[in-house]
Amino acid sequence: MALTPPATANRAPLWSGQGGRLGRAASRRPEPSGTPPRQFGAGVIAGHWEVVVVGGRIAGASTAWALAPYAERILVLDASRPTAFWPQQSTWDRSGNLAWSALGLLETVLACGAPRTYGDTQRIGADVVERVYPREDAYSFRMSVPREVLDPALLAAASSRGNVTVARPARVRDLTIEAGRVRGATVRHGAVDSQVTCDLLVLADGRLSRNAERVGASAYRVVESPWFALLAYYGDLPLPTDRSYFSLQDRSVLISTPCGDGQWCVAVDLHQSLIDETGQHPARSFERLVRDDPYLGPAVAAGHRSTPIGGAGRMRMLRRPMSGPGWCLVGDAGYHLDPVTAQGTRAALVTARILRDRVAGAGGVRGTDLTGLTDERDDALDDDWTYTEQIVRG
Ligand SMILES: Cc1cc2nc3c(=O)[nH]c(=O)nc-3n(C[C@H](O)[C@H](O)[C@H](O)COP(=O)(O)OP(=O)(O)OC[C@H]3O[C@@H](n4cnc5c(N)ncnc54)[C@H](O)[C@@H]3O)c2cc1C
Structure with a gap:
């Protein structure tokens, strides 16, 4: 697939492929x-x-x-x-918290100001489940910085x-x-x-x-991986800051995670076959999946995207x-x-x-x-x- 970014003023996607390095820093x-x-x-x-x-x-x-x-x-x-x-x-979960702790860096990471999430909303097809993470100990939370x-x-x-x-x-x-x-x-x-x-x-x-x-x-x-990983940050979304959101659909995974300072990381994993089938640039697929999602779509319409869409494939x-x-x-x-x-x-x-x-x-x-x-x-x-x-x- 040709990774030619579509023209989007000041918000050009950043790409990294198997052979390539990260693209230009547009913002x-x-x-x-x-x-x-x-x-x-x-x-x-x-x-x-x-x-x-x-x-x-x-x-x-x-x-x-x-x-x-x-x-x-x-x-x-x-x-x-x-x-x-x-x-x-x-983003990491309890096992990541334990790994930070083993290095003596957990306090440093917590001081970054990202909220701890203790559960998520998960949509699989049309079914929606509210999950609470098992409370094993003080490390039982998920975080994204x-x-x-x-x-x-x-x-x-x-x-x-x-x-x-x-x-x-x-x-x-x-x-x-x-x-x-x-x-x-x-x-x-x-x-x-x-x-x-x-x-x-x-x-x-x-x-x-x-x-x-x-x-x-x-x-x-x-x-070799057939998944294309993309992300962008959004500000001021009217979403809870103590839980993440996962939407697992046919050949795509959409995740939003609060990460502090009024920001959310919205990430999409796209299967290469879906990219080939639609013929759309991955950034356009990202925008479409986010916009059409019944939970995230209305939220991003009320907030704003604060970074380019970037990621890596192949x-x-x-x-x-x-x-x-x-x-x-x-x-x-x-x-x-x-x-x-x-x-x-x-x-x-x-x-x-x-x-x-x-x-x-x-x-x-x-x-x-x-x-x-x-x-x-x-x-x-x-x-x-x-x-x-x-x-x-x-
Ligand atoms: C789209 C995407 C989403 C991801 N999401 C997650 C996630 O949710 N959770 C998770 O745990 N992981 C995630 N990952 C993976 C995670 O980002 C990596 O595992 C992590 O960044 C690895 O860190 P690193 O320090 O090994 O390498 P990197 O973060 O790649 O850092 C390498 C550094 O080396 C420098 N460098 C390279 N060459 C030279 C040179 N010759 N001289 C000097 N410096 C050099 C680069 O400038 C860079 O700063 C994601 C990855 C991608 C691409």
Whole structure:
């Protein structure tokens, strides 16, 4: 399918395909509040760091935070600009809350101001059910935080450790590999190329990671997904803020989740066969599904859309080896689950926790033996993979 965005002034959709990166940022959100991470100028980052983390979003920022007590100096590099709209949702349930807690980041996440939801309205075909989530413990709620709020909060938390430096935008352009071991990277920051060396290079650069290929971490398990994931944020919807809404229809799933500050994330998963059948651009299908929905349609007519419609299609679930000499993959870079089951955040946190535990067990980054992490991760996430693969394969 040709991903040619339809012309919609100031609200152009943003796309990411299997081979492509995110499209242009058509709109910018205001700078998030809170203490921004310390930024460093070009040239200052050159030199040796015990840990260099490539990618400063959920996986990268959480890993930097988690490794900080076990390293002298950590450098986080992220190629994106802080204000870019990032059409990847972050919603999680109780298992996600437990994963945040295991990293010591739950308070940081709760401070982002998103409401806790304790149930949802679920429409399957014409049937509507009001569900209440089982109340197992204090973690039994669902939450969604916009990435433009969550990611900076995580970076600020990492930066508050005192030994974590954030450089952004800073793109890793190449890696230094000597005698089969990763020794460092070439980084473009502020129009200057700098050389950094490190004891451990953590790749948290997302599912399209080019650096994973550079270290030889080829995918050993791949599932092509027929689902197209889209989302947009809406403001001032006359909807309850303590519950989400799911509509499961033929080859589409529509979800709205309150995410704080008078905003809702509206997400749609569209099966590729539906896109092919209607011949409509996915953004038009998104608008039609939202408009025609008996619950959401009237609500969005009363509110307003505050971001472009963005998303990704032709994605692949994939597993790459988690570690090798001098490197480790966390988050989507090493283990990408299709967004249709909303388990990517939890998976990223689990990989960060596994690395943290290994380093903590060794008493520090230097000299930590990283062998066996792949099996540990695959065991820990096996249920998530199996469930997601079942849904993806239909
Ligand atoms: C439409 C959509 C909806 C989703 N909905 C959900 C959901 O509801 N719940 C859920 O749990 N998950 C969801 N996901 C999945 C979730 O977004 C991902 O699992 C999560 O973002 C992974 O985080 P990450 O930190 O591993 O990677 P990313 O968020 O992809 O971050 C990678 C970072 O690396 C940086 N980078 C890349 N290359 C370089 C380089 N060479 N140098 C420096 N920096 C670099 C990028 O700029 C980026 O900031 C969704 C995904 C999509 C696409």
